[in-house]
Amino acid sequence: AGSDDCSVRFWEVSTARCVRSLPLAGVVKSVAWNPNPAVCLVAVAVEQTVLLVNPGLGDKLLYGATDQLLESYVAPEEERVQPVQWVAPSAEEHRKGIRLVVQHSRPVKQVTWHGKGDYFASVLADNSNAQVLIHQSSKRWSQNPFRKSKGLVQCVLFHPIRPYFFVATQRYVRVYNLLKQELTKKLMSNCKWVSSMAIHPGGDNIICGSYDSKLAWFDLDLSTRPYQLLRHHKKALRSVAFHKRYPLFASASDDGSVIVCHGMVYNDLLQNPLLVPVKVLKGHAPTWDLGVLDVLFHPTQPWVFSSGADGTVRLFT
Numbered sequence: 001a002g003s004d005d006c007s008v009r010f011w012e013v014s015t016a017r018c019v020r021s022l023p024l025a026g027v028v029k030s031v032a033w034n035p036n037p038a039v040c041l042v043a044v045a046v047e048q049t050v051l052l053v054n055p056g057l058g059d060k061l062l063y064g065a066t067d068q069l070l071e072s073y074v075a076p077e078e079e080r081v082q083p084v085q086w087v088a089p090s091a092e093e094h095r096k097g098i099r100l101v102v103q104h105s106r107p108v109k110q111v112t113w114h115g116k117g118d119y120f121a122s123v124l125a126d127n128s129n130a131q132v133l134i135h136q137s138s139k140r141w142s143q144n145p146f147r148k149s150k151g152l153v154q155c156v157l158f159h160p161i162r163p164y165f166f167v168a169t170q171r172y173v174r175v176y177n178l179l180k181q182e183l184t185k186k187l188m189s190n191c192k193w194v195s196s197m198a199i200h201p202g203g204d205n206i207i208c209g210s211y212d213s214k215l216a217w218f219d220l221d222l223s224t225r226p227y228q229l230l231r232h233h234k235k236a237l238r239s240v241a242f243h244k245r246y247p248l249f250a251s252a253s254d255d256g257s258v259i260v261c262h263g264m265v266y267n268d269l270l271q272n273p274l275l276v277p278v279k280v281l282k283g284h285a286p287t288w289d290l291g292v293l294d295v296l297f298h299p300t301q302p303w304v305f306s307s308g309a310d311g312t313v314r315l316f317t
Contacts, residue, residue, distance in 0.1 A: 002029070007024060027046070050102040082143070121165075152169060154168045164184065194209070
C-alpha cells in the first residue's frame, strides 16, 4: 500500500501485520506488483520517478533470483536516446530494497505492468505528447509509443493476452495494437470524466469508472458504446477491479462504499454478459470529501481489499 505519508507498506494478509515499511522521498501515487510469479518486484510511482523495489519477502530463492536477474543486465555499447533516465540506486537506497530508479521529466500518476512482467507503462501528469511511456525492465529501455496527444490521459492498461494497449482519456478509451502500431478501436464511455479502468481476464470485456458516479461495461466484440451503464454509487468512482478467477467485479467510490457485482461472461458469443449487483461493503469513513480510493481482489480467494482516504486498508471476505 502506498500513502500520502511518503511510505510504502507491505502487509501479511493472514495476520494483518505490517511486515515492512519503506520510507520514500515523496507522496506515493501508484504501486503495482509484478504479475510474473517468478519475479519479486514492485513498481512504485513517487514524484517524478518510478522505483523498482525488491521487498525481500516470501521465498528467499525467489527474491534472490530477482536480484540476480536485474544484476545480469549488460549496458549497450552506444548510448541510446531515451525519454527517461535509468539510474542505479545509491547504497542507502539499495539497502532499503530499491533496485532501479526511472527518472521522468514530470510527476508520474500511474504505473502498470504487462502480464508477462517485463514491460511496464507509466502515465505522466501533464498534457504533452509524452504523457504515456512504455518501459522494458530487462533491457532498461523506454519509449514514447505516441507521437501526438489525444487529450489528457487518465489511465492505461495492457491486454492480458493480445498485444493491445488501452488508453483512457477524459471521455474515450482508445485501443491500440502495439505490434501493428495502429489504433484498433475508439470506445465512447458516455461518461463526463473517466477515472479508472479494468479488463476482464478473458480480455473481451472492460469496465470504466467515472467521476460522475457511473460504471460503464464494454463488450469489445459487441460495440464501441457501453453494453451497460451502472449507476449504483452516489458519488465519484475512484477505482474498479475484476477478479482473476471468479465472475466478480468491484467499484470503489467517494460515498465510502465498495459495491461487488457478479459479472458472468459466457463462452457462447451469442449470449450477452450477465451483470448483477451482489453486495454493498461499507467500512471506510469519508475524509475531506474522499472515500474509497482503490479496490483490488485477492488473486485466488473471493476476497476484496480496499484502501481509503481515512488512512486504512480493509479486507472484506
